[in-house]
Each structure stands twice: as C-alpha cells, then as structure tokens.
Amino acid sequence: MSGRLEPDTDHLLEAASGGNAQARGELLERHRARLQRMVGIRFDRRLAARVDPSDVVQETLAEASVKLDAYLHERPLAFYPWLRQIAQQRLTDLHRRHLLAQRRSVSREEPAGLPSESAMELAERLLAGEAPSAGLRREEQRVRVRQALEQLPERDRDVLVLRYLEQLSTAETAAVLGSSPGAVRVRTLRALQRLRDILNTRGARP
C-alpha cells in the first residue's frame, strides 16, 4: 500500500474543529457510502416513485454541514451515529409526509414498524449464504425468513438490522440505541436465537 495515508475520523474531527475547511468536507464525504447503505436499507420502497434515496443522503450531508459547528462544539455522540441520526430523522419525516398522505392506497399487508424493504433486505442476506435448510426453494425461504423477521419483537429486529444490515459496530449500535456495548452484544445474541427458533419451528422440514 503506497497511497497517501488517509487521516482517520478523529484527526479529521480535530482539524475540522480548528476550522480546516478541507477536513470538514472530507469528514462528511467519507461517510457518504455508509449513509447510502443505511438509507438504502431504511428507505420504504413505496416512496421510490417520489423520492430518490441519493437525494436523502445528499440532504443529510448538507444538513450535517450546517450543524457541524454545533456538533464539534458539543460532540454528544460519535460522528457516524450523529450523522446517521440526521438521516434517520429525514427518513422519518419523509415516510410520515408521503405515506400518511396516501394511506388509503397503502396495502394493509405491509408490516408496521420496519419498512418492508428492510425485511426484504435481511431476508436476501439470509438467503445469500448457506441457507439453513437447503431443501426449500429459494422463494419459499424468502417468504419464511421475512415472516420470521416480522414475528420478531421490534427490539430484536432493530438490533439485527443495525448490526448485520447497516453493519454498525457494537459501539455504534450502542450509541444509536442509547445502550451499552455489553447490552448490545447480549441483545444481538438473543435476537439471533429468537430468529433461529422461529425459523426452526415454522419450517417443520423433513
């Protein structure tokens, strides 16, 4: 590896606090891909015809840029969880605005809570690897896993989506959930156990 050394986020935060404009820009830009991932997962596909997920990311970064000074001053939480919080709020507002307005046209089968896209995404992941029961057809698996996820308590679903889909670290997940890393570890374990149990009992496979 011979490229220039990338300053880590802490250094960038330091430099940005000192008023370094380039550091500010880079600080935001380097988290774009992660935000894109998060928005992709959380974005309700019923919005797709009206809103471009990339715009949500762009607007998040713009808002973060405006709020950056206040953030740097207080640093209430780690940088990415802070950025993510802004994106989450924008998504919540968007979903509220668009989906409440067209509530009548929204299918009643859509689960509340986690947008269906998230459930789908998680199901995709479960299916992409060695599927627990290879005998089942892919399509059936998809439905099964999706249903299993919807059956999980929201607590469990939340932590699995954060850890495995958004790929947040334990510490970041703790920051997002207002919890401790130790609690997140145990909660992840419990959620995995329940997911496994639901899949095993529902499957009744030969």
Add this chain to the structure above:
Amino acid sequence: MTTQTINPAEKRVTELAVVVERLTSRLQAGEPLDIHEIVREYPQFAEELTGLLPAMAALASLPGSSATSGVRHDSIGGLPAELGDYRILREVGRGGMGIVY
C-alpha cells in the same frame, strides 16, 4: 476485572455474546468460517454456535463493500435496480410530480 458476583448462566451468556460478536466481525470481513473449525475453537459453545452460525453466516454474506451496499445500486439515479417483483429499466421522465419509471 471486578469481582461483581454474577451467576454462571449469566456469565455464559455474556461470553457467548462476545464470541458471536467476534465471529460476526470475521464474517463481515469476508472471512469464510468453517463450522468444524469454530466448534474446535469454542468447544464450550459447540451446540449454540452450530445453531446460530448458519443464520449469522447468511446475514453477513452480502458483500460489505459500499459499492454493493444495502440495495443493489447498479441502478438508475440511485434507485435499486429491482423493486419487489419489478425491474427498473430506465427513467421515463421527471417532472414536478415525481419520476416515472
């Protein structure tokens, strides 16, 4: 290490949770995990891990690189290439009321 008394069952859960975290990191780093090897590595959790690993492996199996993150972004204008049962071919038009696909 503090000497707070916790019961053995609780201690076991905490330890297993740490192992799961460790294995999750390895999975997310793209490391293929061999169940036999892992059972040898953590014999005390053999049974639990055998139950949990297939689900964990599947969860972590999509590429973690940002390029293929979240929704598939081999897409038009940042939209996923597929939406449910539909495949997006191209953008038809864009106007004040939204975008037509």
